[in-house]
Amino acid sequence: MTELTKTLELKLVEPNAHKRRKLRETRKAYQQALHDAFDARCTTQTEANDVVVDYDLSGYAKNALKKYVPQLTTTYNAGELHDDHPVRFTNEGLRLDHKPGNAIEWYVKIPHHEDYHLWMPAQPNPEQRDWLEALNAGNAEMGESRLFERDGAWYLHVTATRDVEVGSEASAEDRTPIGVDIGEASLVTVCHRDDCDSPTAPELWAEEGKTVRRLRKTYFTATRRLQTRGSERLADSFGDDLWNQIDDVFHRVTREVVEYAESVENPVLVLEDLTYIRESMDYGEYMNRRLHGWGFAKLHAQIRYKAAEKGILVETVNPRNTSKECHACGEVGYRPKQATFKCTNDACWVGEYQADVNGAVNIADRYLSGESRSREHENDDDSAEDGGRLTAPQDSQADAEPQQETLGTYAS
Ligand SMILES: [Zn+2]
Structure with a gap:
């Protein structure tokens, strides 16, 4: 319980x-x-x-x-x-x-x-x-x-x-880990392995990624313009409105992620550990992720919350290289394009693979490889209760701000 x-x-x-x-x-x-x-x-x-x-x-x-x-x-x-x-x-x-x-x-x-x-x-x-x-x-x-x-x-x-009630009686080995990759191109990507260990049923929220990028861009350009003109109040209310639109997208996507999990037997949703992301990522990778960092913790918090309501377990794993390794052979490959992963191991069948799905499978696999971290610190800032509302999007990881009572009624 x-x-x-x-x-x-x-x-x-x-x-x-x-x-x-x-x-x-x-x-x-x-x-x-x-x-x-x-x-x-x-x-x-x-x-x-x-x-x-x-x-x-x-x-x-x-x-x-x-x-x-x-x-x-x-x-x-x-x-x-x-x-x-x-x-x-x-x-x-x-x-x-x-x-x-x-x-x-x-x-x-x-x-x-x-x-x-x-x-x-x-x-x-x-x-x-x-x-x-x-x-x-x-x-x-x-x-x-x-x-x-x-x-x-x-x-x-x-x-x-x-x-x-969280989780069924199934042991860790009997569970089906579902990797959840949060990205810039596809806002969220989920995938798991079937009974034969083949990656199956990948789902990508790519359109939503575009929508959020567009809204965020509008937010930054418009509020900056309004602020230079001294219209702080207008900037605030315009910002709130855009933020509510982004939040609506987040809520729909995270609800669908949890529905995906409900369709899988003995599911466990596997997320990347934000503490690791902050502390132990190499600089280039960190900077890449930082670009969408402000949505990261928010999406995680919503997934945790909605999963808990449905009694679905959530686990976090070390995110190092999840976007760079080949899910089939473990070789560190590269991305010739944002959406493509290329395995550099000649003996591996993979060649090219959808990059976000490759990442999601890697995340799922770490659940069973013992790289998971169980969350004892449930109340830290990454698991902000109730999705930790924001006053406005922020260009950093620290986006699980304490809840603002005056904002976002019906938006959270
Ligand atoms: Zn490979």
Whole structure:
């Protein structure tokens, strides 16, 4: 069993004027309490409690503030706070109700004042329906939730945790390793070996590679131009929009990768270890990969997450030379063209081979050759929970930034 935590995204469906007013009241009271407790430099729950206790807020919001303010005052260096902090509620502050027969199926109860709450219809991120159902059925545990307004719409983000069964009973030798190669030309390539050990069923997401390259290029040229003209805000919102489009592509591809794995008996998805990529790659190879590095960790995080949800194992292996070795004889060959691998061993039957598929088979093979690394450090930056959202694409490996609450609702 593995414990997964996910942020569930709900959009409140067109609250009427009365409910909007109530939501704003809650936010206003919360912001005032937060600012006062912050300005008073409360560093303990007790100190924070003394400040927030008199505010017209529910106990869930007050308790969240008691936990949150000491975190802020001890880690946050700014002299004053922004006004855009979401309203936090401690776990169990919300209630869910499911009415499968209704046009809007989900309702949430949002704490308002001490004895007053609001029931509101909410539209979940469609990919997270099963999580809401698990919460509703008591099969997942609710954590903190955050309420915020963006572009005139209200959203709730709810943290949920549940146990999932990972992997079947099959031993490592009985598993079918599926190599996952992330590349520049083909965004992702997967392949595995059949019962006779021949590479079979390669799948390439080449069109998506083109799409992502195009979007990224637009992003860099356009935001640079807007920034030179001093339009930082426009650059930001344009960047967010492009990033959401890239993220949509990533989500579709990683979902299809996991579907591929589901079609294979006793699958294990094999990824290249990002730590190795950073630490032990030769310079030329590192620079080649670095060009698409910012998407690398993001795709990995999404694959891990979606695989875990389906109970599919994920393993990482040493990536050294996976793109340069021949999958048949192990000889280090070369790429006459981006998409072609050429084996230089005269005795080998391979000759020329699709380069990304060759890489994927090499990655798969390392699972059984003992070059795999089991992941004990599940919470490091490469396995960022929930796909670690980005504020914008970055031209580096370090793309598993902490989640941004104000961005990407429904996009992650
Ligand atoms: Zn060969």
